[in-house]
Amino acid sequence: MPKNHPFADRWNHNSQQYPRVAELIADQQLVLDVGCGEGTLARYLAGQGHQVVGIDPDSSVLPDDSENTHFMIGDATGLPFADDSFGAVVSVMVLHQTKLELALVEMRRVLRPGGVLVNVGYARNKGVGETLVSIADIPGNLVGRVGTTRWEPPTIKMDALLGWTETRDAIESILPGASWERVGGWRYLSVWQRP
Secondary structure (H helix, E strand, C coil), X not given: CCCCCCXXXXXXXXXXXXXXXXXXXXXXCEEEEECCCCCHHHHHHHHCCXXXXXXXXXXXXXXXXXXXXXEEECCCCCXXXXXXXXXXXXXXXXXXXXCHHHHHHHHHHHEXXXXXXXXXXXXXXXXXXXXXXXXXXXXXXXXXXXXXXXXXXXXXXXXXXXXHHHHHHHHHHHCCCCEEEEECCCEEEEEEECC
């Protein structure tokens, strides 16, 4: 990670991906951040010119509203918004902590036609192939941490139950045509544009 990375002072495997998330939704004005936690991604996206609604089931971490952001209690599997409400829906480290299929159906439902759905997450290593890919991620992780300050937000953390291939297949079954790739920091990035 370059030293000029906007999250060099608050680095973790998630914040490492925030600039890429921002690039993927750059053309969308109204954004829903599902599982927003303490709001770091939502505030960053608001700073990029978006109007952001952050939703999270843990009221103890939700921040106060700030410029171009509104935070509220809610769950990924029952989003309290009308169909076609948002130009972009983003989630980071959410799908493995909830009912993945139901959460994706809800995210798809509230996304406007032409809107973009971006998920960053991780999965469990199952099998030799998945384990080898994860081991190969170690050098990049070490290099990426140079010049950064480790940061851990006070959010709920759970282990993934599904493997990488299982997770990809589940996403693609709900969001046909979604892209899916392994990215740094033992994460995947999935992007889907609603027709």
